[in-house]
Amino acid sequence: MTDSTKPLGEFDLIERFFKNRANQQSKNYPQILLGIGDDCALIGAEKSFNSNSLKDLAISTDMLVEGRHFLPDANPYLLGHKCLAVNLSDLAAMGASPLGFTLAISMPEVKASWLEAFSNGLFDLANQHQCPLIGGDTTAGPLTISITVFGSVSGGEALARHKAQVGDDIWVSHQVGDARLALGALRHEWPLSAEEFNAVSGRMHAPTPRVDLGQKLLGIANAAIDISDGLLGDLSHILRQSKVSAEVFIDEVPGSDVLKSKSLELQRLCKLSGGDDYELCFTAPPEKTAAINGLSKELGFALTKIGKVTSSSTQLITLIDGDGHPLPPNLSAQYLQSFDHFQ
Amino acid sequence: MTDSTKPLGEFDLIERFFKNRANQQSKNYPQILLGIGDDCALIGAEKSFNSNSLKDLAISTDMLVEGRHFLPDANPYLLGHKCLAVNLSDLAAMGASPLGFTLAISMPEVKASWLEAFSNGLFDLANQHQCPLIGGDTTAGPLTISITVFGSVSGGEALARHKAQVGDDIWVSHQVGDARLALGALRHEWPLSAEEFNAVSGRMHAPTPRVDLGQKLLGIANAAIDISDGLLGDLSHILRQSKVSAEVFIDEVPGSDVLKSKSLELQRLCKLSGGDDYELCFTAPPEKTAAINGLSKELGFALTKIGKVTSSSTQLITLIDGDGHPLPPNLSAQYLQSFDHFQ
Numbered sequence: 001m002t003d004s005t006k007p008l009g010e011f012d013l014i015e016r017f018f019k020n021r022a023n024q025q026s027k028n029y030p031q032i033l034l035g036i037g038d039d040c041a042l043i044g045a046e047k048s049f050n051s052n053s054l055k056d057l058a059i060s061t062d063m064l065v066e067g068r069h070f071l072p073d074a075n076p077y078l079l080g081h082k083c084l085a086v087n088l089s090d091l092a093a094m095g096a097s098p099l100g101f102t103l104a105i106s107m108p109e110v111k112a113s114w115l116e117a118f119s120n121g122l123f124d125l126a127n128q129h130q131c132p133l134i135g136g137d138t139t140a141g142p143l144t145i146s147i148t149v150f151g152s153v154s155g156g157e158a159l160a161r162h163k164a165q166v167g168d169d170i171w172v173s174h175q176v177g178d179a180r181l182a183l184g185a186l187r188h189e190w191p192l193s194a195e196e197f198n199a200v201s202g203r204m205h206a207p208t209p210r211v212d213l214g215q216k217l218l219g220i221a222n223a224a225i226d227i228s229d230g231l232l233g234d235l236s237h238i239l240r241q242s243k244v245s246a247e248v249f250i251d252e253v254p255g256s257d258v259l260k261s262k263s264l265e266l267q268r269l270c271k272l273s274g275g276d277d278y279e280l281c282f283t284a285p286p287e288k289t290a291a292i293n294g295l296s297k298e299l300g301f302a303l304t305k306i307g308k309v310t311s312s313s314t315q316l317i318t319l320i321d322g323d324g325h326p327l328p329p330n331l332s333a334q335y336l337q338s339f340d341h342f343q
Numbered sequence: 344m345t346d347s348t349k350p351l352g353e354f355d356l357i358e359r360f361f362k363n364r365a366n367q368q369s370k371n372y373p374q375i376l377l378g379i380g381d382d383c384a385l386i387g388a389e390k391s392f393n394s395n396s397l398k399d400l401a402i403s404t405d406m407l408v409e410g411r412h413f414l415p416d417a418n419p420y421l422l423g424h425k426c427l428a429v430n431l432s433d434l435a436a437m438g439a440s441p442l443g444f445t446l447a448i449s450m451p452e453v454k455a456s457w458l459e460a461f462s463n464g465l466f467d468l469a470n471q472h473q474c475p476l477i478g479g480d481t482t483a484g485p486l487t488i489s490i491t492v493f494g495s496v497s498g499g500e501a502l503a504r505h506k507a508q509v510g511d512d513i514w515v516s517h518q519v520g521d522a523r524l525a526l527g528a529l530r531h532e533w534p535l536s537a538e539e540f541n542a543v544s545g546r547m548h549a550p551t552p553r554v555d556l557g558q559k560l561l562g563i564a565n566a567a568i569d570i571s572d573g574l575l576g577d578l579s580h581i582l583r584q585s586k587v588s589a590e591v592f593i594d595e596v597p598g599s600d601v602l603k604s605k606s607l608e609l610q611r612l613c614k615l616s617g618g619d620d621y622e623l624c625f626t627a628p629p630e631k632t633a634a635i636n637g638l639s640k641e642l643g644f645a646l647t648k649i650g651k652v653t654s655s656s657t658q659l660i661t662l663i664d665g666d667g668h669p670l671p672p673n674l675s676a677q678y679l680q681s682f683d684h685f686q
Contacts, residue, residue, distance in 0.1 A: 158383075
């Protein structure tokens, strides 16, 4: 129980909700030589990078701003979860194993109840992925949360975006589109029943980073990316960086039962252009199909073949419908448009 | 020359001022296997952590908010410099060598001229310290800048705050107090002539992180900290974490000629409680005095003995004046009060 009537200063606040919990957590991780409370955190090379095989360090950073990435009344537990989830998802897309993360947060006021819920969401997910909080900065200002996450991956094995090969199959994990379906209902773009909304909104508020899948894809997949801005937009990053093209069988892209009950047009919009699902899209040679199907059984969610990497200098995506026909160019362009935070 | 009349989207903006420059910069650093443009950056273990000797990874993060840490009309070149400088200063305080940094920035509008100057300030300092930008996130929102910096330090050798020993001398680099003297003039707490202000304001706007000094103190100093919140406040972190006390000869603390021309009271206030100087305060055994004096000659700035680590369970600082007398408790308390971002 916390006493939220007593005003807290910065140091009390950090100690109660972040530093003490973080340093308690770090005790379980021998690679963390120094956690919060010095000029820097220290991750021990001997106990992390050099164990077993030579390992590279993977690093990703994200910033979430109130009013832009979440609403002022966002549930602080889910917000704590999501801030870390989107960063863990980047580690997953490289096949990296989490080592730890830093948190920089500015907030307009010190509210113990908010911080308690936020830090619970954050630490619950961090503990689930053995990813200790090792450093941070807290200051007054508009609510803005910036997380940087670190992971290790065996030397040279990371699933980079430039490694897709002509002939690779394109795969996607679990289902996509529900986050966009829920967002559209919130924005009154289309109606959802309360039951439908409850079934899909968790995908928007509390995404599941596919950290295990990413690690298990090392040696199986060539390239990978997490779906944050939309399947086609994110896949196009792989294509551009690998200098290849692709065919995507758009009606093979897996969606939830709720999404499948909607019009074909809405299904396609949500699955192809909707962001925030944080599933993995990856490419792998056809001879890895059995291994990938085995992984799907082991992990308990679908891994679905949705396209093929083809050769071409144009680095374009051709969308193929359920009858095997390419979509008309204007419809194609509509799905292919990407996402610009400033437009 | 840039064309600042054309509106830029997020991707153009990142590419022009950050990504292209960062990836150009990274080419000079073989340890950067992947820079900006994938889900994570990758730092190669073989080319960094394992070279020569076993190395640990040092990590620090800071967030700067407009209106809190800098004014809306702050010079963007100096702001770019300062954002990175405060993080490099944390690496310096551990004795770590920079490996790279990430930048997360939210800003209300895309203004090419501002970004050009900001990125110039950032990259000029980064290049000076061989510290490439390896990852980032850019979004719309109130101007907020969060940097996370990474460095390597030989296994077990980092200058941590908990390593001060009874009998150690306490040292400070160069001079302290000018940043506070300039800030006070801006706040109309005291007057400075234009000439005086010009002489000292650089210490506030463009601090010099003591990265070389930090690295050279490995094997010489026991504990170190960078002076960001004020000499006594920062020293007290070392004392608390090392479970020791200290005597500080307050009139031995080195100040600039401008500061020395002010009243004794103002000198003490600026040197003891003023923050933002980003000099290093460190402790070392008396037998290292010659080595430290040698370092001072090599680096071209003063390293001054300002106190002693003493034994006591109270972890207090005793302030000694120029006549060798302890300061009265109420005056002492005034200098010892620290800094709380929320109060």
